Amino acid sequence: MTTLAVTGAQPAREIGLVSLIALTVNGILGSGIFMLPAAVARILGPAGPMAYGAAAFAVALVVLCFAEASTHFEQSGGPYLYARAAFGPFVGFQAGWLFVVTRLISVAAIANGTASYLATFWAPIGSGVARSSTVVAIIGALAILNWVGVRQGKWTVNFLTAAKLLPLIVFIVVGLPAVDGARVIASGAPAGGAVREAAFLLVFTFAGFEAAAIAGHEIVNPRRNLPIALIAAIVITTAVYVGVQIVAQGTLPAVAASEAPLADAARMFMGPSGAAFMGVGAILATMGTNGTNLLVTPRMLYALAEGGHLPARLARLHPRFRTPDVAIACFAVGASGIALVNDFTALAATSVVSRLCFFATTCLAVPILRRRAPAPRGRFRIPGGPVVPALATGLCVWLIGASAPLQWLACGGAIAVGTLLYAWTKTRERTEAAFSS
Numbered sequence: 001m002t003t004l005a006v007t008g009a010q011p012a013r014e015i016g017l018v019s020l021i022a023l024t025v026n027g028i029l030g031s032g033i034f035m036l037p038a039a040v041a042r043i044l045g046p047a048g049p050m051a052y053g054a055a056a057f058a059v060a061l062v063v064l065c066f067a068e069a070s071t072h073f074e075q076s077g078g079p080y081l082y083a084r085a086a087f088g089p090f091v092g093f094q095a096g097w098l099f100v101v102t103r104l105i106s107v108a109a110i111a112n113g114t115a116s117y118l119a120t121f122w123a124p125i126g127s128g129v130a131r132s133s134t135v136v137a138i139i140g141a142l143a144i145l146n147w148v149g150v151r152q153g154k155w156t157v158n159f160l161t162a163a164k165l166l167p168l169i170v171f172i173v174v175g176l177p178a179v180d181g182a183r184v185i186a187s188g189a190p191a192g193g194a195v196r197e198a199a200f201l202l203v204f205t206f207a208g209f210e211a212a213a214i215a216g217h218e219i220v221n222p223r224r225n226l227p228i229a230l231i232a233a234i235v236i237t238t239a240v241y242v243g244v245q246i247v248a249q250g251t252l253p254a255v256a257a258s259e260a261p262l263a264d265a266a267r268m269f270m271g272p273s274g275a276a277f278m279g280v281g282a283i284l285a286t287m288g289t290n291g292t293n294l295l296v297t298p299r300m301l302y303a304l305a306e307g308g309h310l311p312a313r314l315a316r317l318h319p320r321f322r323t324p325d326v327a328i329a330c331f332a333v334g335a336s337g338i339a340l341v342n343d344f345t346a347l348a349a350t351s352v353v354s355r356l357c358f359f360a361t362t363c364l365a366v367p368i369l370r371r372r373a374p375a376p377r378g379r380f381r382i383p384g385g386p387v388v389p390a391l392a393t394g395l396c397v398w399l400i401g402a403s404a405p406l407q408w409l410a411c412g413g414a415i416a417v418g419t420l421l422y423a424w425t426k427t428r429e430r431t432e433a434a435f436s437s
Contacts, residue, residue, distance in 0.1 A: 030110070064382045073223075106289075
């Protein structure tokens with residue numbers, strides 16, 4: 001069995017199967033669902049709802065690779081651990097570093113989104129000091145909840161997942177009878193260019209599942225529960241995505257031009273109160289997504305520090321709460337700083353290609369981990385030998401090829417910074433070894 005050395009106090013294992021499924025659903029079902037139906041309808045027209053099923057199948061290939069890779073480890077780190085065990089410390093560090101960069105930008109952007117939604121109820125939050133204070137308060141509150149204990153962070157995520165799903169389920173159930181079938185039944189296949197554009201968009205509507213693999217130290221029986229949670233979350237979110245797209249597209253004639261498609265669609269069949277209800281849902285969705293981000297991403301910093309790739313202080317556990325308090329504080333401060341700049345256009349492009357990069361390293365790691373550390377009987381293993389990992393890797397490469405030059409440059413910049421950090425750590429280790437001898 002592949003293992004990593006673990007020393008000192010260990011985090012508490014508080015995340016059971018139900019909480020892990022909630023964590024994974026929360027990671028996938030982000031705030032984008034409240035804007036996504038407009039973009040999908042604009043690109044694919046009536047074929048939009050069917051496209052989610054195809055995207056879910058494609059992402060499921062990557063999810064299966066994460067599910068099998070997770071059975072080899074019980075530590076925190078997810079894609080960092082998988083890449084490190086398969087390809088060595090440098091590739092492993094880059095996978096973990098790209099995960100952190102992606103989530104830093106995501107938390108900053110989503111916190112601003114929460115402030116924007118709150119401003120629809122109280123306008124002063126929309127600008128100036130009030131907006132900045134709100135953004136910092138949102139990130140700070142979620143950080144504190146996770147600092148005082150993974151149990152509190154877990155409960156917060158569970159609550160916000162349920163609160164996020166409720167308005168979406170009500171939207172689907174109440175709206176289905178009002179759907180005009182002609183708007184959601186495709187008469188022909190969409191153009192090839194539209195399919196590729198939609199694939200790039202839709203595959204990333206399911207991204208975020210990898211969050212569940214990061215906090216391995218704090219998951220109860222991770223080798224069993226992680227594969228179950230990953231697969232269950234893809235099934236749940238696919239059903240929600242398809243239902244939301246059908247209702248939004250089938251009830252709102254101008255859905256493709258809407259800036260708030262779910263609120264506008266709900267206004268059509270539930271009136272103004274329905275639009276307000278969906279607005280509250282959007283606030284809870286953004287809070288829920290960032291609750292997940294603040295729970296899992298500091299655990300990646302913890303894993304990188306524990307592996308000797310970042311300052312050891314980031315691997316400190318709070319003596320009472322047994323949470324990575326320094327990592328949580330550093331991540332929250334960094335995300336708050338980026339959020340206050342509020343200019344994410346160039347940085348946000350990093351998240352697309354960088355995510356595909358650490359997806360690909362996990363897919364490529366699966367057959368290597370099989371050979372080096374065969375899993376015992378009863379552990380999850382993808383059927384079909386190397387077929388699924390090969391298809392999943394091909395999907396990542398195809399989508400990377402579809403990205404824009406700016407996205408390549410942004411990701412390359414993040415990798416360059418990661419390389420400098422890695423080199424600095426190695427130089428420091430050699431210097432300390434020289435002085436100690």
